[in-house]
Amino acid sequence: MDAVEEWRAAYGRVTDLVGSLGAEEAARRVPACPDWTVRDLLSHMIGLDADVVAGDEPDDHNSTWTQRQVDARAGRTVGELLEEWRSLVGPLTGWMQEFTTRPLGDLVIHEQDLRGALGRPGARDNAGLLSLRDRMLGRFEARLGAARPIALYGGSWQWCSSGPASDAEVVVRASEFDLARALMSRRSAAQIRRWTERGDVAPYLPAFETLGPLPADELDD
Structure with missing residues (x-):
């Protein structure tokens, strides 16, 4: 498995999944992460990648760290979040090639969490x-x-x-x-x-x- 290519593929699926969401769908609660909305979960996913690239990643991925990612992006639209994510693709994939492909796991887990919230199953066998x-x-x-x-x-x-x-x-x-x-x-x-x-x-x-x-x-x- 080429983990970096798998990350790119999952990234593409998620951006396609959320790219055209309206405000109502973005505000839906995520059953697998009930404290967060779809927009909140997307904020965490992008914030995690930003923190990894910046070298700010605790071993335990504690709730204070993950909630800070959400809070820092409060008020941003889905489009604005995706613009930030696009800017991280190059730096993050380069980081994964040099260090570890661990960020793939977070993306794989939360892709399905988002699909569950939006009622759009898929990507179950990759x-x-x-x-x-x-x-x-x-x-x-x-x-x-x-x-x-x-x-x-x-x-x-x-x-x-x-x-x-x-x-x-x-x-x-x-x-x-x-x-x-x-x-x-x-x-x-x-x-x-x-x-x-x-x-x-x-x-x-x-x-x-x-x-x-x-x-x-x-x-x-």
């Missing part, structure tokens, strides 16, 4: 998303600790924490996309329970909190 799924799978496995084996079945893709999947204590089966989003803390405990076809998934739910608490409400994107 190299960037699958790469991030595998990265989050590493976090998920580390959070399992000494728990007995759990298996995830997603269409043609499957994974087990230990040994053959057929022997797993708990089996969770859903679409590959839903499992990927669950590993990004973007599916509720109720959804994960509903997809569990064997065993008690309750003790394993904290392992799905790779990026924070699971949402209270069910999410589709």
Whole structure:
């Protein structure tokens, strides 16, 4: 996977997605980020890239840092935000080529968050998303600790924490996309329970909190 090209592709999809939004759509709440509107989330995405290029990126991506990105862009239109983002493409892709392609993960996650808010599904099967799924799978496995084996079945893709999947204590089966989003803390405990076809998934739910608490409400994107 060429991660920089995947970033460019995701950037193009998001700018197409939000480029013609009216004020009402831009003011919609984002179910996956309920404290933010679509415009707020876009402000964070752009602000993160600006801060990365400027060398202002804490290890924990804490809420004070992310909210500052939103507050600094309060009152700007979507068009003005996209103009700032366009100015960052060259510097950010150059930074990724020199250092790390980590910013791709944030863009991949929030593209789907935006799609969920706007009711415009898409981009559910691309190299960037699958790469991030595998990265989050590493976090998920580390959070399992000494728990007995759990298996995830997603269409043609499957994974087990230990040994053959057929022997797993708990089996969770859903679409590959839903499992990927669950590993990004973007599916509720109720959804994960509903997809569990064997065993008690309750003790394993904290392992799905790779990026924070699971949402209270069910999410589709």
